[in-house]
Amino acid sequence: MSRKTKGLITKIVIFIILLGIAYAYLHPLIYMVSISxxxxxxxxxxxxxxxxxxxxxDNFKTAWKVLDVPNSIWDSIEMSIIPAIFQTIVTALVAYGLARFEFPLKRLIFFFVIAAFIIPVQVTYVPKYILFARLKLVGTPWSTFLPAMLGQGVKSSIFILLYYRFFSMIPIAFEEAAEIDGANRFEIFYKVILPMSIPMIVVTFLFSFVWYWNETYMAAVFNGDNIKTLPVMLRDFVNRYTAMFPTRDASVENRINEGIRMAATLITIIPLLIVYTILQRRFVEGIERAGITGE
Amino acid sequence: MTMMKKKTRRAITGYIFVMPWLIGFILLTIYPLFYSLFLSFQDVNFSTEGIKTTFVGLKHYNYAFRVDTQFPTLYVQSLIDIGLSVPLIIIFSLIIAILLNQAFFGRTFFRAVYFLPVVIISGPVLSELLTNRALSIVDPNSFFVYRFLSTLPSFINFPFLYIFDNLITILWFSGVQIVFFLAGLQRISTNIYEAAQIDGANAWVIFWKIILPLIKPFVLVNAIYTIVDLSSFPNNPINTSIATNMFNFQRPYAYSSALAWVHFLTTLGFILVALLLLRDRRRAL
Structure with missing residues (x-):
């Protein structure tokens, strides 16, 4: 067999394996759509x-009612877009400070940024609840917004490191030129650096949005009963369902089934699926850049 | 003021940029981290002035491992989950990344599919898929290998059965890692492979002698990312215990805090093991 045909066969075999893996990945989604x-x-x-x-x-009609979609979708949008905006801005500020200025204890702060990543959110869960309860923030959106504004949002260390790498690669000449023109450092950041960083800002915002959308551990308790995002509704789906559609006897009528539950799950992730379908390149390339930062 | 050294002024500007994060880090990370450590050694009582605490030593830690009927089981379950999933996720994602790197057709498509779960995964979605059997792709019992392995003693077959039972979950948690590895692989110049092939090295040798040493820093980053990702996932059994015990009326706040610190130290332990196993030996010498 010639080298060329051998190479071709290898490529076909690899393609078939990759196709099989792709099927394994998509199987739960296909199953969910089919069952619902x-x-x-x-x-x-x-x-x-x-x-x-x-x-x-009918599964979708029932799930729509139980999830209270007209309300919960707005809560979800509010509780993911707003903190994502805060997070995108604040992590950029911090990263710029670390990338472009020399100041005492900078290496220590950099170390803390990385250290903050390895602390699971659950470790600080109780004291944060006590603190926010004392500040009367529990049950308000500020229990989510405040950490995002102070750079302690969902996986914020990743964003800081990504920005840090990005800013470090921008040639310093741009800033020097602006400085000669009399701009101060904040004007430079706002007028020179940010416009150059649009792709990075978009990626940060997208991931931040998605991770806030999917966050339920804190949201379920910290946001109280007035703010119920779609995933939090999905978390309590079975209980809410049985409260709304009680079964009086042992009949199958009204009883919850996997069709209804899969419909509810699908409704919860459809907004994310739409965003991902349109912007999947941005997501994947953003993480690719993070991979190189990883070193 | 105008005479203030340029260096000092730049340092102050730097601090202003970092300030929001620094305040947040102290207020919302460092303080809660150590306050939960403090609470874990206390009994908490609610009074009109707020919270009253009394020192009780290791009472809650003792309770967790000696009296609580659920926690030890959940803890072991979490240890097994992370201990087995992390290496499996690393191995699977490295294999998939190497295959993707060879692919000449459809790479972007496959990469997008493998990355999809990262975007849609959340605690409730995963539990719904799990309880409604959407994650069991095939009945493992229909495989001869599975049935054969089932007959072996449990300490031998356990990891293998674990792969069969959790295949899709493992894959769904590999999205970020695959892309990390792929980025790493693409940095290896094709000249190196060609040179090795001319010297007569086959794919097997190339993997062990070229790819693995060069990809090693990425393995470490991926391992740490995976450990943290799995430890902070809301469905992790320890995390559900922390949430459900928060308002435990006999031991409010304090017991959850003790469990949280057990969790934190365990996560650090896993990271330490990863560092010891994957550190660069040449540098250590």
């Missing part, structure tokens, strides 16, 4: 495995 369109009859029918026999939308 199935009526009770289809779910019970062993012959129906992937394609429902009829276009059945």
């Amino acid at each position: 369109f199935m009526s009770m009859r289809d779910l019970a029918n062993p012959i129906v495995s992937w394609i429902p026999t009829e276009l059945y939308l």
Whole structure:
């Protein structure tokens, strides 16, 4: 066999393996979509495995009601976009300070940025709750906004390191030129550096948005009962369902089934799926850059 | 003022940029970290003036491991989960990244698919998928290998059965790591492979002698990322215990704080093991 055909066969084998792995990745999503369109009859029918026999939308109607989507989607949007904006700005400020200025204890601060990453959020959970309760922030969006404004939001160390690397690569000549023109350091940051960093800002915002959207551990308790994001609603889905649709007897009517639960899960992630489908390049390339920073 | 040294002025400006983070770090990370350590040695009582604490030593830690009927099981479960998942995620994502690096067609598509879970994964979504059996891709019992392994003593077959049972979860937690590795692999110049091939090295030798040593720093970063990612995931059994015990009426706040510190020290322990196993030996000499 010639070298060329051997190479070709290897490539085809690799392609098939990658396709198999991709299937494993997508299987839960395909399963979720398929099940969520199935009526009770289809779910019970062993012959129906992937394609429902009829276009059945009741699962979505029920899940929509239980999740209280008209309210929770706005809570979700508010509780992810606003902290993401704060996080995008503040982490950029910190990273710029670290990348461009020399000051005492800078190395220590840099070390703390990395150290902060390895502390699981759950470790500081109780004292933060006590603190926020004392400041009367529990049950308000500020229990989420304040940490984001002070650079302690979800995975903020990653963003600081990403920005740090990005700013360090910008040639210093741009800033020197602006300084000669009489701009101060804050004007330089705002007028020279930020416009050059748009791709980085977009990536930070996207990840920040997605991670805030998916955050439930703090949100479930800190946001109180007035703010219920979609994932928090999904977390309490079974309880909410049984409260809304009590079963009086042992009949199957009204009983929760996996079709309804998968419909609810799908509703929760659809906004993320849309964002990802449009902007997947930005996501992947952002992490690629982080990988190089990792060294 | 105008005579203030340029150096001093720049240092002050630097501090102004870092200031929001610094305040946040002290107020929302350092203080809560040590306050939870303090609380873990106390009994907390609520009074009209607020919280009253009394020192009780290691009472809560003793309770967690000797009296609590649930926590020791959940703790061991978490140890096994992280201890097995981290190496598996690292190995799987390295293999996938190497395959992707060889692919000449559809690389962008596959990369996008493998990265998708990073964007949609959250505690409730994962539990819903798990309880509704969306994560079991095939019935492992239909494989001869699985049935054969099941007959072996549990200390031998355990890790293998774990892969079968948790395959998709492991893959779903590998998205970031695959892209990290891929970025690392693409930095290795193709000249090195060609030179090695001319010298008669096959793929196996190239992997062990060239790829692995060069990718090692990325393995360490990925290992630490994975440990932290799994430790702070809300469904981790320790994390659910911390949340459910917070308002435990017999031992409010304090017991959760003790569990939180057990969790923190365990995470540090895992990171230490990763550092010891993956540190650069040449530099150590």
